[in-house]
Every structure is written in structure tokens, then in C-alpha cells.
Amino acid sequence: MKLGILGGGQLGRMLALAAHPLGIETLVIDPKERCPAGDVTEHVSAAYDDPAAIARLAEFADVVTYEFENVPVATTEALAKHAPVRPTVSALAMSSDRLTEKRALNALGVETAPFVAVDDEASLKAAVAELGLPSILKTRRFGYDGKGQWLLREPSDVAAVGPIDRPMILEGFVPFRRELSVIGVRAVDGTFDAYPLPDNRHESGVLVASRAPAEVDANTTARAHEIARLLAEDLDYVGVFAVELFDTPGGLVANEVAPRVHNSGHWTIEGAETSQFENHVRAVMGLPLGSCAARGVCEMRNFLGEMPPTEAILAVPGAHLHDYAKAPKPGRKIAHVTVTAEDEATLDARLAKLP
Amino acid sequence: MKLGILGGGQLGRMLALAAHPLGIETLVIDPKERCPAGDVTEHVSAAYDDPAAIARLAEFADVVTYEFENVPVATTEALAKHAPVRPTVSALAMSSDRLTEKRALNALGVETAPFVAVDDEASLKAAVAELGLPSILKTRRFGYDGKGQWLLREPSDVAAVGPIDRPMILEGFVPFRRELSVIGVRAVDGTFDAYPLPDNRHESGVLVASRAPAEVDANTTARAHEIARLLAEDLDYVGVFAVELFDTPGGLVANEVAPRVHNSGHWTIEGAETSQFENHVRAVMGLPLGSCAARGVCEMRNFLGEMPPTEAILAVPGAHLHDYAKAPKPGRKIAHVTVTAEDEATLDARLAKLP
Numbered sequence: 001m002k003l004g005i006l007g008g009g010q011l012g013r014m015l016a017l018a019a020h021p022l023g024i025e026t027l028v029i030d031p032k033e034r035c036p037a038g039d040v041t042e043h044v045s046a047a048y049d050d051p052a053a054i055a056r057l058a059e060f061a062d063v064v065t066y067e068f069e070n071v072p073v074a075t076t077e078a079l080a081k082h083a084p085v086r087p088t089v090s091a092l093a094m095s096s097d098r099l100t101e102k103r104a105l106n107a108l109g110v111e112t113a114p115f116v117a118v119d120d121e122a123s124l125k126a127a128v129a130e131l132g133l134p135s136i137l138k139t140r141r142f143g144y145d146g147k148g149q150w151l152l153r154e155p156s157d158v159a160a161v162g163p164i165d166r167p168m169i170l171e172g173f174v175p176f177r178r179e180l181s182v183i184g185v186r187a188v189d190g191t192f193d194a195y196p197l198p199d200n201r202h203e204s205g206v207l208v209a210s211r212a213p214a215e216v217d218a219n220t221t222a223r224a225h226e227i228a229r230l231l232a233e234d235l236d237y238v239g240v241f242a243v244e245l246f247d248t249p250g251g252l253v254a255n256e257v258a259p260r261v262h263n264s265g266h267w268t269i270e271g272a273e274t275s276q277f278e279n280h281v282r283a284v285m286g287l288p289l290g291s292c293a294a295r296g297v298c299e300m301r302n303f304l305g306e307m308p309p310t311e312a313i314l315a316v317p318g319a320h321l322h323d324y325a326k327a328p329k330p331g332r333k334i335a336h337v338t339v340t341a342e343d344e345a346t347l348d349a350r351l352a353k354l355p
Numbered sequence: 356m357k358l359g360i361l362g363g364g365q366l367g368r369m370l371a372l373a374a375h376p377l378g379i380e381t382l383v384i385d386p387k388e389r390c391p392a393g394d395v396t397e398h399v400s401a402a403y404d405d406p407a408a409i410a411r412l413a414e415f416a417d418v419v420t421y422e423f424e425n426v427p428v429a430t431t432e433a434l435a436k437h438a439p440v441r442p443t444v445s446a447l448a449m450s451s452d453r454l455t456e457k458r459a460l461n462a463l464g465v466e467t468a469p470f471v472a473v474d475d476e477a478s479l480k481a482a483v484a485e486l487g488l489p490s491i492l493k494t495r496r497f498g499y500d501g502k503g504q505w506l507l508r509e510p511s512d513v514a515a516v517g518p519i520d521r522p523m524i525l526e527g528f529v530p531f532r533r534e535l536s537v538i539g540v541r542a543v544d545g546t547f548d549a550y551p552l553p554d555n556r557h558e559s560g561v562l563v564a565s566r567a568p569a570e571v572d573a574n575t576t577a578r579a580h581e582i583a584r585l586l587a588e589d590l591d592y593v594g595v596f597a598v599e600l601f602d603t604p605g606g607l608v609a610n611e612v613a614p615r616v617h618n619s620g621h622w623t624i625e626g627a628e629t630s631q632f633e634n635h636v637r638a639v640m641g642l643p644l645g646s647c648a649a650r651g652v653c654e655m656r657n658f659l660g661e662m663p664p665t666e667a668i669l670a671v672p673g674a675h676l677h678d679y680a681k682a683p684k685p686g687r688k689i690a691h692v693t694v695t696a697e698d699e700a701t702l703d704a705r706l707a708k709l710p
Binding site (some may be wrong): 001017023025040274282288290296315317318320322325340 | 395637678690
């Protein structure tokens with residue numbers, strides 16, 4: 001069986017690494033000349049709308065998937081004539097627009113931050129009047145890792161926003177105790193499963209650590225899994241996806257949906273029976289899902305910008321390194337490490353040794 | 356860092372898959388046009404003594420290793436002028452000849468089957484007289500998976516052997532309760548570690564299953580680890596290696612040494628903290644070793660010749676498939692599956708579901 005992957009960053013790389021042991025060949029398209037996936041699978045360097053590359057992938061693939069949500073619709077539509085594209089274009093469309101996404105979640109009974117669409121200065125003013133401050137102004141499309149977001153604390157911040165040149169959304173501020181996420185997976189036959197929840201730490205809008213399983217009560221896990229299942233069934237979703245959640249005194253509030261393998265699920269490579277990457281591959285290829293159960297406890301940490309020496313990381317007991325073979329650059333996610341242990345105390349002692 | 360690998364079979368494939376997450380690029384030489392490692396790393400299709408291929412690998416690699424023990428000595432010597440070859444040629448030499456290997460083991464106080472060198476019909480006759488029947492006649496070099504071996508049960512078997520055209524060895528028969536093995540690993544700085552012992556089942560001389568950790572007493576594990584450590588230190592060995600052991604009423608008897616990652620260590624991918632493949636890469640690259648501790652219990656099973664449908668394998672809870680992307684052929688090792696569980700009873704129930 002053959003899997004075509006749009007996008008050759010670290011997610012495409014880890015998808016390819018998970019596909020090979022299952023006997024599944026992979027081919028990646030990525031515009032870069034060198035990309036992280038290029039070391040571990042065949043890579044076609046071309047734009048995502050390049051007709052020759054699309055034809056090549058269409059000929060190669062039994063199934064097509066992607067590592068990011070902003071794939072040109074024309075590309076997925078062209079590919080869909082030759083092979084199933086999973087998840088589907090319509091599933092992507094929902095989450096590629098924050099307004100559509102929040103409306104869809106609310107329609108399923110899933111709470112989100114209060115929100116108002118913002119299209120110009122007048123509607124921004126009206127939105128601020130409705131939601132109050134602080135609130136967060138976000139572009140409706142193409143935001144990630146805190147990009148395309150402005151925290152508005154005071155009226156002067158609102159005045160400083162300047163002209164609204166793109167469709168945006170204003171979100172009310174949600175006071176939360178911590179950030180969780182749920183990584184769900186749904187098979188072609190509709191089977192659904194989800195991982196134990198990770199407890200995520202962000203800095204400047206970027207995920208820096210996920211500890212799993214989070215210490216949560218059974219109700220919280222059950223509700224998070226229900227949210228993921230409702231969404232997956234509504235979209236007839238196939239593959240792995242993530243929902244970022246705020247844990248608030250009033251219950252779980254959905255923040256954002258990512259229709260793909262997710263950084264807050266990287267811990268599953270060593271910390272779960274089956275990794276999110278293998279389960280995504282199993283799901284999109286029409287294979288049975290693997291168990292999402294945790295194995296011990298673990299914490300995943302991202303390395304941003306640059307990495308300590310490999311020797312120092314690997315000297316930590318239970319440390320499992322995942323280097324993405326990317327050039328160092330301030331703020332860039334270039335690797336992650338997952339430290340595993342049998343219990344929380346041992347895990348903390350090991351984490352303290354990380355460089 | 357860059358690792359050159361001689362041999363692109365399933366062992367080279369799994370070494371490359373383990374190297375990538377550590378940020379180590381790999382290049383494989385294998386004479387075949389398509390080889391299992393070729394899907395997951397750059398592959399040069401050339402004979403092992405091809406000067407251009409050797410030059411290419413020498414230019415590429417910071418360290419060179421191999422997946423099999425019969426590398427031409429001229430090749431490793433040529434490569435050693437440019438980069439460390441690990442394990443060393445001298446370590447290879449010991450185990451490439453059954454006679455040298457058994458003498459080296461005995462010199463370290465490690466028991467082996469009784470043995471006599473056989474060079475012609477006369478010495479075979481004398482050897483049979485000394486060791487009695489049944490006994491096993493083996494070629495001194497290039498044997499694997501039971502090839503190059505003849506079980507001599509009766510005098511008529513001896514007469515049927517025919518002309519002795521290669522250096523051989525006659526080994527006395529060792530009655531054993533079961534077959535174990537020890538997978539050891541030694542770092543550049545001399546740090547040594549070894550995995551819990553697997554309990555191995557063979558059919559017609561070919562490994563078909565390894566269950567780990569074997570149910571053995573602490574003394575047996577300690578002695579097996581000591582055997583591995585003595586051997587590694589004697590050879591100043593760097594990397595992973597295996598010693599096949601017979602568990603006999605009189606204690607452990609060493610059968611065979613494999614100076615490389617070994618089929619009876621494949622269970623470590625999911626069944627141990629660090630796989631034998633990652634630990635071999637860590638060792639030869641001069642990195643700290645990872646823990647050899649077991650995670651739960653597991654059984655590895657080889658698929659020989661052909662494979663059941665992937666769907667049927669992956670439907671078994673805890674099943675982790677490793678397909679080598681090889682063409683089916685009677686008797687050929689084309690894949691393995693490792694089934695993991697928290698306890699022996701669950702493991703047995705899961706194994707019973709394997710197709």
C-alpha cells in the first residue's frame with residue numbers, strides 16, 4: 001500500500017517513519033528543496049499546486065493525507081479523483097476558519113469562548129463593546145503557534161490595531177486553570193478512540209511541553225473524548241485530529257481544532273501503546289486502529305530555535321529524542337524529547353536532569 | 356552526524372529507522388537494486404567491494420557500521436582509514452569462524468558444546484569417535500539460520516557427508532531445556548549493558564519466536580550478562596551483539612555469537628525502554644546508551660515466506676508490525692510482529708488471536 005503525504009515537515013517525517021514498519025510506502029510533496037521528511041522517504045520538491053507533482057502523487061498513492069490544514073482546495077480536489085483524500089476536504093474546511101469552527105462546535109453543544117465576527121473597524125468596536133476587555137483578536141484563517149493573534153487588554157490596544165484587512169474574529173477571554181487537549185482518531189469504518197489527555201504548557205502562544213496522562217478526573221476525560229467523538233462523527237472524519245481545551249471551573253471549553261496529528265500528541269510515540277502517527281496511518285489506510293492506552297507516564301518537551309548537545313539529552317534516563325533535521329532558527333520547532341517513567345516522582349527527577 | 360551502513364536488509368532498515376529520530380543521517384550500501392533499507396534512507400546499489408561505493412561511503416560517514424558479519428575485510432580496512440568502523444574488524448574476525456569463536460569463549464571461561472576441527476574425511480572420523488553421536492557438523496564460516504549444518508545421528512549419516520571441501524567443525528550435542536539469548540551493548544567509553552533475556556523458539560534452525568523477558572532466575576540473567584560483558588571487554592567491542600545460549604541442567608552454554616543487532620532482539624523495539632537498534636546507533640556514534648529495561652512483557656514472531664493480511668495482524672490488541680518490504684519467498688524472513696501486554700495471561704490471550 002502507498003500513502004501520499006502533502007507536507008514534509010516534522011509531522012510528515014514522523015508519519016513516514018510510522019508508515020514504513022506497516023509496510024506502507026510513502027511519497028511526500030513539499031516545496032522546500034530539503035525538508036525533514038526528505039531524509040526518511042522519497043520527496044518531490046514542488047509547490048502544492050504544481051500540476052506535475054499532483055499528477056505524480058495521484059499516480060503513486062492509494063490514499064493521500066497531509067500534515068497541515070492549509071492545503072489548496074484545488075489540489076485536494078484534483079487528487080480526490082484518483083485516490084481517497086483523508087481527512088476529506090470538507091473536514092478541513094471547517095477548521096480552516098475560526099468562525100466556522102466555533103459555530104460548528106457550538107452546534108454540537110461544545111462550549112467555546114464567546115466570539116464575534118470582525119470585518120472592519122466598526123464591527124471591531126461593536127465586538128469589543130459586546131465581549132469586553134481583555135479579549136483576543138485573531139485572523140479567521142492561517143493562524144498557528146500564536147501567529148495572527150493580538151491580545152487586547154485596554155481601549156488603547158483596540159485603537160492600535162489599525163485597519164482590518166482580513167476577516168477576523170474577536171474572542172472573549174476565558175479564565176482557565178490549565179490547557180489540555182484531546183487527540184482523537186476515527187477509522188474508515190467509524191470506530192473512534194482517543195488518547196488520555198495531555199496537560200499542555202504554552203509560552204508566547206507556542207506549545208513547549210505536554211505531560212501525559214494529565215491528572216484529571218474520569219469525568220473530564222470522558223467529556224473530552226465525547227467532544228472529540230461528536231466532532232469526528234459530525235465531520236465523518238477519518239484520521240487523527242486534536243482539540244485544544246481550556247480546563248475551566250465551569251468545565252471544558254474548546255479552543256481550537258487541528259485536523260491532523262498534533263504537537264500535543266507527540267508524547268504518544270513512547271507514552272502510548274500506538275503512536276498518533278501510526279494511528280493516523282492505520283486510520284487513513286483503512287486498517288484497524290491500535291490501542292490509545294498510555295504506557296507509564298511521560299512528558300514531551302519541544303526544543304525551539306536550537307538544541308542542547310545530543311549527548312546531554314540522551315544521558316537522561318528515559319529520554320527519547322526526536323530531531324527533525326531542521327536548521328536552527330529562533331523560535332523554530334527543531335526537535336522534541338519525550339522522557340518516560342513508571343511513576344510521576346521518577347519522571348520529575350528525570351526531567352530535572354534535562355539540559 | 357552521519358552513519359554509513361553496510362547492508363540494506365531488514366537490520367539495516369531498522370537501524371536507519373532508529374537513527375533518524377536521533378538526528379543522524381544514514382547511507383546504506385547494498386548490492387541489490389531494491390533493498391528493505393532503500394525505502395527509508397539513501398541507498399547506493401553496489402557490491403561491498405566496489406571502489407566507487409566505498410569512496411562514497413568514506414566521504415559521507417562519520418562512523419561506519421554493518422548489519423551482517425561477512426563484510427569483506429578489504430572493505431572495512433579501506434573504510435577504517437576515513438572513519439571509525441564499529442564494531443572493529445578484529446571483533447568481526449572472532450565470530451566469523453566457529454572454531455575461533457568457541458576457543459575465545461572457552462578462554463573466557465564460557466562453556467560451549469565440545470568441538471573438534473574437521474578438515475578432511477580422516478579428521479571427521481576421528482572427531483566422531485571423540486564426540487560420539489548425535490553431533491553436528493558445521494561449516495566454520497558463512498553459516499546462518501541453520502544453513503551449512505548437518506545433524507549426524509548415526510554412522511550412516513557420517514558416511515553420507517561426502518568430501519569435506521571447506522574447513523568445518525564437529526560439535527557435540529548439548530541437551531538443553533530451552534534456548535535463550537543475551538543481547539549486550541557496549542559504548543565507546545566502555546559502558547556495558549544488556550537486555551533481559553528472551554526465550555527463543557527455533558524451527559528447522561530458524562528463529563520463529565522470542566518471548567521476553569524469559570522466566571529465568573536472577574542467577575541465570577546475571578551469568579548471561581556476565582558472559583556478554585566478558586566477551587565485549589575482551590574484544591573491546593562497540594555496539595550491540597548477541598550470544599545465543601542453551602539453558603542446560605549444568606548451566607548456560609554459549610552456542611553462537613552474532614556481532615550485530617540480532618533477530619532475537621527485535622522485541623526490544625516495543626518491549627524495552629530503548630531498542631537494540633537505537634542502542635547500536637547510540638553506541639557506535641559515541642552517544643550515551645539508553646536503558647535496556649523491559650516494558651511489560653512481549654513476544655516477537657517472525658513471518659517467514661509470506662504474511663497474513665496486514666488488517667488481521669493489526670486487529671490483534673498490542674500487535675506491532677514490522678514489515679520489511681521484501682518480496683515473499685519460501686522461508687524468507689519478510690516481517691515480524693511484536694505483541695505487547697502488561698502481564699503474561701493477557702499476552703497469551705492476545706497471541707492466540709494472531710492470524
